[in-house]
Amino acid sequence: xxxxxxxxxxxxxxxxxxxxxxxxxxxxxxxxxxxxxxxxxxxxxxxxxxxxxxxxxxxxxxxxxxxxxxxxxxxxxxxxxxxxxxxxxxxxxxxxxxxxxxxxxxxxxxxxxxxxxxxxxxxxxxxxxxxxxxxxxxxxxxxxxxxxxxxxxxxxxxxxxxxxxxxxxxxxxxxxxxxxxxxx
Amino acid sequence: xxxxxxxxxxxxxxxxxxxxxxxxxxxxxxxxxxxxxxxxxxxxxxxxxxxxxxxxxxxxxxxxxxxxxxxxxxxxxxxxxxxxxxxxxxxxxxxx
Numbered sequence: 001x002x003x004x005x006x007x008x009x010x011x012x013x014x015x016x017x018x019x020x021x022x023x024x025x026x027x028x029x030x031x032x033x034x035x036x037x038x039x040x041x042x043x044x045x046x047x048x049x050x051x052x053x054x055x056x057x058x059x060x061x062x063x064x065x066x067x068x069x070x071x072x073x074x075x076x077x078x079x080x081x082x083x084x085x086x087x088x089x090x091x092x093x094x095x096x097x098x099x100x101x102x103x104x105x106x107x108x109x110x111x112x113x114x115x116x117x118x119x120x121x122x123x124x125x126x127x128x129x130x131x132x133x134x135x136x137x138x139x140x141x142x143x144x145x146x147x148x149x150x151x152x153x154x155x156x157x158x159x160x161x162x163x164x165x166x167x168x169x170x171x172x173x174x175x176x177x178x179x180x181x182x183x184x
Numbered sequence: 185x186x187x188x189x190x191x192x193x194x195x196x197x198x199x200x201x202x203x204x205x206x207x208x209x210x211x212x213x214x215x216x217x218x219x220x221x222x223x224x225x226x227x228x229x230x231x232x233x234x235x236x237x238x239x240x241x242x243x244x245x246x247x248x249x250x251x252x253x254x255x256x257x258x259x260x261x262x263x264x265x266x267x268x269x270x271x272x273x274x275x276x277x278x279x280x
Contacts, residue, residue: 009273017269024261038265045269049276098245106241108248119256137217138250139257144219163213170249 012052016045019062022140026066029135030073032124040077044069063146066136070150090168097170105183113182114173122172130165133158138166201232208232208239216246 023044027037048055048068055064101108123131123139132151136142144162148155177183199205208229211220220226233243 006277009277012273020261020266020269021258024265025257025259028259034262038262038268041261041265042269042272046272046276049273096242097249098242101245102241106245108245108252111248111252114252114256116256119253120259123253123257134253135257138253141254144217159214166213166249169253 008052011057012049015057015061016048016052016055016065019065020045022062023065023069025139026069026132026135027073029123029131030069030128031077036077040069040073043072043076047072060146062140063142063150066142067150070132089164092171093164093167096167097174100174101183110177110183111173113180114177118176119173122169122176125172126165126168130161130168133161134165134169137162199232200235201228201230203228203232205232205236205239208236209242212243212246216243216250 020041023041024037027040027044028034031037031040044065048065051068055061098106098108101110123135126134133147136147136150137144142150144155144158147153148158151158153161174183201208203225208215211225211229214220215226215229220229233240
């Protein structure tokens with residue numbers, strides 16, 4: 001083994017491994033637990049490294065990596081669990097939380113009282129169809145076009161899943177805030 | 185000014201920004217996400233939100249929600265995973 005890291009390795013570290021937190025975060029949302037998430041990140045990184053000559057420098061490395069992760073997840077991990085069912089429309093998506101709180105807390109101050117673990121839990125409870133777009137957009141800051149490419153969906157579908165996912169997440173956090181007495 | 189007169193005056197006034205509340209609400213997330221391609225539409229919505237006392241609080245609430253999710257939802261890769269990944273890369277390189 002050479003003393004010095006190879007050029008490929010250096011390049012991979014500076015362009016791909018800077019996105020390790022994103023990969024871990026997204027893997028957690030895909031798998032729902034830390035141990036599977038670590039396996040998924042490892043598999044993704046190994047595949048990406050082997051395919052590094054197919055990556056075009058200067059293009060969107062983060063989206064490229066997340067696409068590899070998504071495919072890896074579908075091919076390897078999902079077999080272990082049940083296929084997700086098509087998500088039915090839920091009446092919860094009909095009303096926005098704002099309508100329910102506008103007289104008591106129109107600025108949404110109650111969000112600030114909700115602890116990190118509770119938010120992660122609420123995100124995890126979203127059906128996968130909504131969870132992944134919400135995480136990619138709202139936590140990782142990816143654009144609709146990037147998410148559409150990663151998930152192989154039309155942009156319009158990404159928009160509607162984000163809308164529905166956000167409504168469900170808001171409602172879940174609102175119910176939690178009510179239970180905890182952060183909002184009356 | 186009584187509520188009645190205020191409501192009446194609002195009805196008589198042109199829609200702020202030249203866009204109605206329904207149009208603003210339908211594009212609110214795209215506006216907040218910076219996903220509107222047309223600068224003219226963005227400007228219409230911006231002006232509308234500045235002046236409309238019905239739409240502004242909704243916008244403000246959704247903005248608070250999105251900031252909250254982006255602040256809270258992060259997880260960092262554990263150091264042990266980082267170490268394992270560097271190890272994997274070394275192994276991938278194989279003996280020289």
